[in-house]
Amino acid sequence: MIKLANRVQTLTPSTTLAITAKANELKAQGVDIIGLGAGEPDYNTPENILQAAYKSMMEGKTKYTPAGGLPALKEAIIEKLKRDQQLTYAPTEVMVGVGAKHVLYTLFQVLLDKGDEVIIPIPYWVSYPEQVKLAEGVPVYIEATASQNYKISPQQLSEAITDRTKAVMINTPSNPTGMIYSKEELQELAEVCREKDILIISDEIYEKLIYDGAEHVSIATLSEDAKNRTIIVNGVSKSHSMTGWRIGYAAGDSKLIKAMTNLASHSTSNPTTTSQYAAIEAYNGPQEAVEEMRQAFESRLEEIFPKLEAIPGFNVIRPQGAFYLLPDVSEAAEKTGFASVDEFVEALLTEANVAVIPGSGFGAPSTIRLSYATSLEALNEAVERIGKFVSERWQK
Missing domain, CATH: 3.40.640.10 (Type I PLP-dependent aspartate aminotransferase-like (Major domain))
Structure with a gap:
């Protein structure tokens, strides 16, 4: 019988990976899932960098x-x-x-x-x-x-x-x-x-x-x-x-x-x-692509923040950097009938078809993390779905 080392038995499973796996499973079944869990830019690596990598390989620098x-x-x-x-x-x-x-x-x-x-x-x-x-x-x-x-x-x-x-x-x-x-x-x-x-x-x-x-x-x-x-x-x-x-x-x-x-x-x-x-x-090399990407994220934040802020039970501070929003949704979770934000997140995925990351993975269990490193069209649709989900389930 194999016994794992104690050091790995103390690790906390990644809530990010768990949500991502569930979202991918639903996508594979043909469900229209909008993922807001991405921890990476939705842009390709700039062309000059790709070319430099290719050149190095062709020159035998491997x-x-x-x-x-x-x-x-x-x-x-x-x-x-x-x-x-x-x-x-x-x-x-x-x-x-x-x-x-x-x-x-x-x-x-x-x-x-x-x-x-x-x-x-x-x-x-x-x-x-x-x-x-x-x-x-x-x-x-x-x-x-x-x-x-x-x-x-x-x-x-x-x-x-x-x-x-x-x-x-x-x-x-x-x-x-x-x-x-x-x-x-x-x-x-x-x-x-x-x-x-x-x-x-x-x-x-x-x-x-x-x-x-x-x-x-x-x-x-x-x-x-x-x-x-x-x-x-x-x-x-x-x-x-x-x-x-x-x-x-x-x-x-x-x-x-x-x-x-x-x-x-x-x-x-x-x-x-x-x-x-x-x-x-x-x-x-040139840094124009870095600034172009930064401006795109800022533009998305400008448009999406007030819409997210308007959702009942969502309390969110406007971020100054990165590409995440971390609203406290404890009130929304309670008013929509969930015992925890984790349960609220799971229902968002299965009922509203929006994947977000529960804040419990970041030590902040009253929050969710949403990434705006995705298209503005997807962001607007996701926020609309979340708003509809909350309003339909809100208990007076």
């Missing part, structure tokens, strides 16, 4: 590369950080991985010993706590409520830190909330981290998707101390519509980067060679 990434890609990342954030890094302070998710996984593996704590704000991206647990660490949660615009306060952070705390996760713009920390808010959090001497893991994967004149600020830019204790995690997945190419990176302390590179050499050998050449073009 062999192993250094475990931590091609030197040319590291240089492209260094130039990107200098151009966008005015941050200076050496090649020994940059590691390329198989997507930002793999980079985070590798980081936690080299950073945490058994019982070490990582502070994770709620709502959180689903993989943060699971990756911490896989490294035998302990996720410590801080709830950032809607009244706080889903952003933690310096007081909350300070009170959560113990002698076992190794790091805090900062995700701005956020998945799933779309919220962005201001420079002043980040300065206050950075000061707490300095006083308590903990690391900062800054997930900036949505940095290019910013709306309403908001500004993305990397916490590493605030001071020399903040830079020294921050590990930036980013990649090309969201910014350049390259989710399937699987290229992410970490930038930070050379000791951490070296350990991550050594671990990656035994787990992946190297990130996919062709994808690395594509990523070089993504960072060094």
Whole structure:
């Protein structure tokens, strides 16, 4: 009889994958399902990037590369950080991985010993706590409520830190909330981290998707101390519509980067060679496609937000970035006869034929996450279906 390792038996099943699987099953049966669960842009990878990848293959660049990434890609990342954030890094302070998710996984593996704590704000991206647990660490949660615009306060952070705390996760713009920390808010959090001497893991994967004149600020830019204790995690997945190419990176302390590179050499050998050449073009080539995509998402948000806000029992804060909306639908679920938001979500799928992600997977069980990384036509139809579903079931 096979006995699984304890580390995988503690993992929480992905609610995202469960809903997606059910939606795909219904689609296969011919049901007209509108999916709003997508965590990826609905645009193809820009043509110049595709051509760069093709060219690299035709030139025979299909062999192993250094475990931590091609030197040319590291240089492209260094130039990107200098151009966008005015941050200076050496090649020994940059590691390329198989997507930002793999980079985070590798980081936690080299950073945490058994019982070490990582502070994770709620709502959180689903993989943060699971990756911490896989490294035998302990996720410590801080709830950032809607009244706080889903952003933690310096007081909350300070009170959560113990002698076992190794790091805090900062995700701005956020998945799933779309919220962005201001420079002043980040300065206050950075000061707490300095006083308590903990690391900062800054997930900036949505940095290019910013709306309403908001500004993305990397916490590493605030001071020399903040830079020294921050590990930036980013990649090309969201910014350049390259989710399937699987290229992410970490930038930070050379000791951490070296350990991550050594671990990656035994787990992946190297990130996919062709994808690395594509990523070089993504960072060094024209950026018009990035802005075009950002404008499209902003336009969709502009149109769809007031319609979603008008649905009875939906309480939603307008996001400033990413491509998600996170309405609190607890009132709508209760008034339509459901014991939980999870049940409400399942009924939306089977009765209204709209697939959304229950917020329970993000530590926020009163919410649902909707992605507007799909066509405006589909978005309008989905919101209309949801509104009709709620109004027909609303109990007076």
